[in-house]
Structures are given as structure tokens and as C-alpha cells.
Amino acid sequence: MAQIVRFRLDMAAEERVVELRARLAAEGLRVPHEVPTVTFAAAAQIPAAARVELTEALRGLSLPSLWLPTLGSVAGHDDDLVLSAIVDTELLAVHSAVHDALAGKVRSPFGSYLPGAWLPHVVLAHERPADAFTLLHPVRPVRASIEGVEIADTRDGSSEPLFA
Numbered sequence: 627m628a629q630i631v632r633f634r635l636d637m638a639a640e641e642r643v644v645e646l647r648a649r650l651a652a653e654g655l656r657v658p659h660e661v662p663t664v665t666f667a668a669a670a671q672i673p674a675a676a677r678v679e680l681t682e683a684l685r686g687l688s689l690p691s692l693w694l695p696t697l698g699s700v701a702g703h704d705d706d707l708v709l710s711a712i713v714d715t716e717l718l719a720v721h722s723a724v725h726d727a728l729a730g731k732v733r734s735p736f737g738s739y740l741p742g743a744w745l746p747h748v749v750l751a752h753e754r755p756a757d758a759f760t761l762l763h764p765v766r767p768v769r770a771s772i773e774g775v776e777i778a779d780t781r782d783g784s785s786e787p788l789f790a
């Protein structure tokens with residue numbers, strides 16, 4: 627991956643996901659160390675002009691709350707256990723607005739984040755998904771408000787807030 631558009635969760639939701647990851651880490655599973663987020667788009671490069679257009683598009687929208695109730699996996703990431711979001715029309719509208727703002731402006735968009743293929747989620751573990759599932763099931767759903775949007779570079783770990 628290279629650059630991603632990710633939505634930051636509110637503090638309470640972030641803490642809840644960190645708690646779930648800590649339970650898995652205590653059992654020896656490899657978990658993400660970055661802040662829990664939901665990725666809305668990914669590309670090899672998201673240039674400055676696209677970032678400006680994306681910021682303007684998002685300022686005109688009401689950012690949705692996320693309901694993350696389901697443990698599962700995502701195609702192409704078979705070793706991950708994720709907490710998947712319920713997809714509703716409001717969430718799809720914001721996702722579509724992100725991609726409309728980026729269309730034709732980014733280099734090499736990643737197909738798994740495009741409308742029709744995207745499954746919004748937060749990664750809980752990077753290995754042994756069946757074991758991780760057993761350790762967390764049943765999971766109490768996480769309700770999350772969006773606290774900010776940022777562009778992150780997955781190669782160097784840097785991030786640039788678009789707005790908070």
C-alpha cells in the first residue's frame with residue numbers, strides 16, 4: 627500500500643478497539659499497533675490537489691457514525707480478524723463522495739476500496755483469525771463517531787489531517 631484516506635474514531639470507540647486488541651495480544655496474537663481507523667480509499671499516491679478537493683467535499687457532508695458489531699475477515703486479508711461495520715446508505719454516500727473527489731486525481735487506486743468492493747472495518751489481529759474469533763466471541767458492538775479524516779502514508783507511518 628502507499629497512501630490511504632482513513633477516518634479516525636472517537637476516543638471511547640478507539641479505547642474499546644484497543645482493549646479488544648490487548649486481549650488478543652495477551653494471548654500471544656500479533657495485533658496492529660497503529661491507532662484504530664477505517665480506511666475509505668487507498669492509492670499509490672494521493673496528490674495535494676486531490677487532498678484539497680477531498681477536504682472540500684467532506685466539509686459539505688455530515689460524517690456518519692459507525693456501528694461495528696461483527697467479527698469476521700476481509701477478502702485478500704485472510705490472516706486478519708476484523709470488526710466489520712454495518713453498511714447503510716449514509717455510510718455509502720460518504721464513501722462515494724470520497725471516491726468522487728479522488729476520481730481521476732490519484733495514481734493507481736486500490737480496487738478493494740472502490741465502491742462496490744469496499745467492506746468498512748477495523749483490524750483487530752494479523753494472524754490466527756479463528757483463534758482470535760474464539761477469544762473475543764461474543765463481541766460487544768462498538769459504536770463510533772468520526773473524529774477526523776486524514777491521509778496516511780503506509781510506508782513511513784506519517785499522516786496529514788484533512789480536518790478534525
